[in-house]
Amino acid sequence: MNRFEDKVVLVTGAGGGLGKASALRFVEEGARVVIADIDQERAQAVADEVGSNATAVKADVTNIDNCKSMVQTAQNTYGKLDVVFANAGIGGEKTEFVEMTIEQWDQVIDVNLRGMMLTCKASVPALIDAGGGSMVLMGSSTGGWDTILGSGPYMASKEAVKAMARNLALELGRYNIRVNVICPGIIQTKLSFRQGTDDPEAWEQFFDKYADRIPLRRVGQPEDVAATVAFLASDDARHITGSSLLIDGGQTLQSWSNSPDETTYP
Numbered sequence: 051m052n053r054f055e056d057k058v059v060l061v062t063g064a065g066g067g068l069g070k071a072s073a074l075r076f077v078e079e080g081a082r083v084v085i086a087d088i089d090q091e092r093a094q095a096v097a098d099e100v101g102s103n104a105t106a107v108k109a110d111v112t113n114i115d116n117c118k119s120m121v122q123t124a125q126n127t128y129g130k131l132d133v134v135f136a137n138a139g140i141g142g143e144k145t146e147f148v149e150m151t152i153e154q155w156d157q158v159i160d161v162n163l164r165g166m167m168l169t170c171k172a173s174v175p176a177l178i179d180a181g182g183g184s185m186v187l188m189g190s191s192t193g194g195w196d197t198i199l200g201s202g203p204y205m206a207s208k209e210a211v212k213a214m215a216r217n218l219a220l221e222l223g224r225y226n227i228r229v230n231v232i233c234p235g236i237i238q239t240k241l242s243f244r245q246g247t248d249d250p251e252a253w254e255q256f257f258d259k260y261a262d263r264i265p266l267r268r269v270g271q272p273e274d275v276a277a278t279v280a281f282l283a284s285d286d287a288r289h290i291t292g293s294s295l296l297i298d299g300g301q302t303l304q305s306w307s308n309s310p311d312e313t314t315y316p
């Protein structure tokens with residue numbers, strides 16, 4: 051498929067995980083991609099892996115000037131911007147509400163919600179200039195469908211992204227800009243593996259434990275998310291806007307707390 055031939059795509063947080071996998075997918079389908087990340091080295095490494103159709107830029111999505119400069123990089127390097135995947139996000143420290151500090155709350159909301167808004171704020175004029183386009187925002191299955199102990203700010207940020215996207219979709223339809231949210235369940239990346247070790251055995255054990263509790267009996271892979279992002283960003287989804295799509299192998303169909311042992315799981 052060459053759905054993104056002649057398209058210019060910006061991916062935030064593209065230095066690893068889901069952003070990287072999506073950037074690779076876009077390029078595979080013909081796009082030229084701007085790889086934005088707060089970590090310059092990670093962004094450059096991905097751009098080097100992609101080759102001549104990618105440009106790396108250091109950008110912190112909580113800073114509007116950084117957001118404007120990643121959009122400018124797209125326009126200066128490739129002449130326009132057609133697609134934005136606003137993916138950058140953090141998990142934050144797990145702390146229950148009673149112990150949580152205001153700073154911990156602010157940090158997660160700042161990156162996951164305000165950063166998403168700033169990415170859109172900086173990108174929309176460029177998309178309008180291009181005659182329209184598509185934005186895919188990163189949500190999460192958690193927050194709307196279930197929750198995790200000690201992750202209050204994360205849940206709040208991801209649900210708020212869905213509300214913001216519906217509003218953007220309503221207001222931007224007249225400019226031929228579509229806005230959708232993806233809501234992944236647990237996906238095999240560093241963010242979901244918060245164990246502070248790179249030991250491959252620990253990594254495997256951690257994710258295997260989840261696979262047993264997911265109806266499709268597998269943990270999602272970054273490529274699963276990338277395929278969905280590419281679909282929503284492409285003309286195949288030309289009549290889809292304001293939607294949010296679960297990518298979770300059925301993880302949220304039955305609350306895990308209602309099925310404490312595997313035998314009660316279908």
Ligand SMILES: NC(=O)c1ccc[n+]([C@@H]2O[C@H](COP(=O)([O-])OP(=O)(O)OC[C@H]3O[C@@H](n4cnc5c(N)ncnc54)[C@H](O)[C@@H]3O)[C@@H](O)[C@H]2O)c1
Binds near residue numbers: 069092111137236
């Ligand atoms: N992995 C999962 O299970 C999962 C599930 C649902 C949603 N998500 C969401 O997907 C997104 C990506 O997650 P991931 O698993 O690939 O994480 P990851 O930690 O592997 O990658 C995130 C990238 O974002 C970058 N980043 C962090 N703060 C930034 C900032 N302020 N500005 C720009 N870049 C920044 C990091 O440097 C990193 O390269 C996040 O928004 C996360 O909440 C992940």
